[in-house]
Amino acid sequence: MGTADPLTLVNPEVADRLTCRIVTDHPEISATVARRIVGQAAAFIAASGRQPGQFLAPSELVDHGWHVFILHTVDYAEFCQRVAGRFVHHVPTVEDKTIPGGPQATRGRTLAAITAAGYAIDEELWPDMADCTQCHEGCTDSPNSGKS
Structure with a gap:
């Protein structure tokens, strides 16, 4: 099985809006x-929604994209429903010392989940993990999200 360009998951018009917002919010980041x-x-959102409870987290750069996407609530809700079959919540938590293996293990699990979902990894965008962890239970069935 090959790996797909994950940008194909996003409507091109939505991708353009999100790209512009990232550049506006983070002028140090080029449009490319x-x-x-x-x-x-x-x-990341697609993989997270399909594998709740796996202790996945975005990199610092990828987290910028997730935060911008969430601000476009209609587009984000439609995207989550289409790729994960449900809304993928973002519930930031304080770093939980019970998460197995620390940041490097979390990075490994996250990249493995994205690869398993069939999407290409852009290694340059995953040098570190975001301070804002995804959440306690993969951001889909988090005890903090009010969903079960």
């Missing part, structure tokens, strides 16, 4: 890199 961030955020 911002577009790549949108694709990796889409892959």
Whole structure:
């Protein structure tokens, strides 16, 4: 099985809006890199929604894309329903010392989940993990999200 470009998950018009917003919010990020961030955020959200409870988290750069996507609530809700079959919540938590293996293990699990979902990894966008962890239970069935 090959790996798909995760940017194909996002409607091109939505991808353009998200790219512009990332560049506006983070002027140090070029439009080219911002577009790549949108694709990796889409892959992360899709993988997270399919594998709740796996202790996944975005990189710092990918988290910028996720935060921008969430601000476009209608587009984000439609995207989540289409790629994960449900809304993928973002519930930031304080770093939980019970999460197995720390940041490097979380990074490994996250990239493995994205790859298993069939999406290409843009390694340059995953040098570190975001301070804002995804959540306690994969951001789909978190005890903090009010969903069960």
